[in-house]
Each structure stands twice: as C-alpha cells, then as structure tokens.
Amino acid sequence: MRKVIIAGNWKMNKSLAEATDFMDAVTPKTPDGNTEAIVCAPFVHLPALVEKAKDTNVKVAAQNMHFEESGAYTGEVSPAMLTDIGVTHVVIGHSERRELFAETDESVNQKTKAAFAHGLTPIVCVGESLEQREADETMDVVGGQVKKALAGLSDEQVAQTVIAYEPIWAIGTGKTATSEEANEVCTKTRDVIADITSKDIADQVVIQYGGSVKPANIDELLSQSDIDGALVGGASLDPESFVQLVEAGTK
Numbered sequence: 001m002r003k004v005i006i007a008g009n010w011k012m013n014k015s016l017a018e019a020t021d022f023m024d025a026v027t028p029k030t031p032d033g034n035t036e037a038i039v040c041a042p043f044v045h046l047p048a049l050v051e052k053a054k055d056t057n058v059k060v061a062a063q064n065m066h067f068e069e070s071g072a073y074t075g076e077v078s079p080a081m082l083t084d085i086g087v088t089h090v091v092i093g094h095s096e097r098r099e100l101f102a103e104t105d106e107s108v109n110q111k112t113k114a115a116f117a118h119g120l121t122p123i124v125c126v127g128e129s130l131e132q133r134e135a136d137e138t139m140d141v142v143g144g145q146v147k148k149a150l151a152g153l154s155d156e157q158v159a160q161t162v163i164a165y166e167p168i169w170a171i172g173t174g175k176t177a178t179s180e181e182a183n184e185v186c187t188k189t190r191d192v193i194a195d196i197t198s199k200d201i202a203d204q205v206v207i208q209y210g211g212s213v214k215p216a217n218i219d220e221l222l223s224q225s226d227i228d229g230a231l232v233g234g235a236s237l238d239p240e241s242f243v244q245l246v247e248a249g250t251k
C-alpha cells in the first residue's frame with residue numbers, strides 16, 4: 001500500500017516566530033501512521049523548523065535548491081547544505097519556479113538527480129496551464145514533464161520520487177480540478193511512469209494532487225484511486241487546517 005503524503009507549501013510566507021508557532025501547534029496533533037506530514041518552508045526558517053520537528057511526525061522540506069555541490073552561485077543553496085541541517089525533502093520544479101524563475105525540465109532533472117545523490121526525497125511538480133488544458137494538451141505536457149524529470153534515474157529512485165500534479169489553473173485560484181479530473185491525470189501519469197520503468201515501480205510512486213486543496217475537498221480527492229496525498233499552498237498556512245488535512249490522510 002502506498003503511503004499518503006500531505007505537504008504544506010508555505011511559499012514566501014510566515015515570519016520565523018509564525019513558523020515556529022505553527023510547528024508548536026501542529027506537532028503534538030500529527031499522528032504517526034501511514035500518512036506523512038511535511039512542511040515546505042523558506043530556507044531561512046529551515047534550521048529552526050528541523051529542530052522543532054525532532055522526535056515528531058512532521059518532516060521539513062525546502063521549496064527549491066541548486067543542483068551543484070558548491071561554487072560560485074550567488075544566492076543559491078546546495079543539496080548538501082539541506083541534508084547538513086536535517087532537511088529530508090525538497091520541492092522541485094514548482095510551476096511558480098518554472099514560470100517566474102526560469103526553471104526548465106532540464107534543471108528539474110538535474111535537481112532531481114542531485115536530490116537523490118544527497119539522500120533527499122524530491123517532490124517533483126508537474127502540471128498544465130489553462131490554455132494547454134483547453135487545447136487538449138494536458139497529458140502531452142504532464143507526461144513530457146514527468147519523463148524529463150525522471151530521465152537517468154534508477155528504477156529504485158523513480159519508486160521513491162514523489163510527483164505532485166498541480167494544474168496551474170487550479171493554484172491559488174479557488175478552482176480545484178474535480179477529483180475525477182485530477183485522478184484521470186494522476187492515473188495517466190502512473191501509466192507514463194510504468195512505460196519508462198515497470199508497472200511494479202509505477203505502483204510504488206506517491207502522486208499528490210495540488211491546487212486549491214482544503215479540508216473541505218481533501219476527503220474526496222484522497223478517495224480517488226491514484227491520488228496519494230496533496231501539496232497544499234494557502235490552506236497549509238493555518239495550523240488547524242493543516243492538521244485537518246493530515247488527519248484526512250489517516251482515515
């Protein structure tokens with residue numbers, strides 16, 4: 001059975017005090033079990049959050065990283081720096097990074113490989129724009145992004161990769177894909193992964209849905225056959241709401 005992963009992507013939000021207060025509020029209420037709870041926080045908050053997450057069921061992720069080990073990359077953070085402070089997961093290729101910070105399928109692939117080289121679990125984001133959906137290009141886009149992100153990985157690494165399917169038109173818009181629409185893409189994404197590895201490997205990959213997920217729609221999304229969790233923006237900022245989302249995964 002695949003585990004459920006609920007990850008809160010805070011994006012560029014919260015002061016340090018707000019971030020640590022959040023952890024104090026959620027860690028005692030986050031159950032052990034088949035659901036993994038992850039907080040994806042801004043770089044500067046990571047050390048404090050890792051400290052707060054010690055001996056709890058909450059894990060801490062970065063929202064991005066560089067793929068190189070070290071060097072003249074002003075303003076960047078390396079995979080080794082993240083593992084050094086106890087970060088376990090990293091979000092790669094979020095649509096906001098692809099759109100606003102020139103992230104490409106190639107850099108997503110380099111970062112995914114670098115994550116594994118340093119023992120980090122990558123949460124690789126894929127998703128189509130509204131124009132692409134309306135032009136019936138969803139699976140060309142999403143399938144292409146998935147294939148390019150996973151190129152050159154071993155089957156074992158593919159099995160451990162977390163894929164977050166986030167249709168761009170559903171992010172921060174209040175417009176959720178229906179659970180059937182979301183599941184259809186997640187199922188086809190799993191088929192794409194099976195094509196490049198095997199059905200057995202594809203069946204192990206955790207595929208999250210992201211885009212206006214909230215406590216009111218999480219149950220229905222998680223009831224779908226190929227949705228194994230959620231990458232949540234807005235609704236992950238409030239501790240109560242984050243705990244409710246994690247609890248939904250344990251049902």
Ligand SMILES: O=C(CO)COP(=O)(O)O
Nearest residue numbers: 009171172211212233234
């Ligand atoms: O981009 C997202 C998570 O990475 C989704 O954001 P919202 O949940 O705010 O729509």
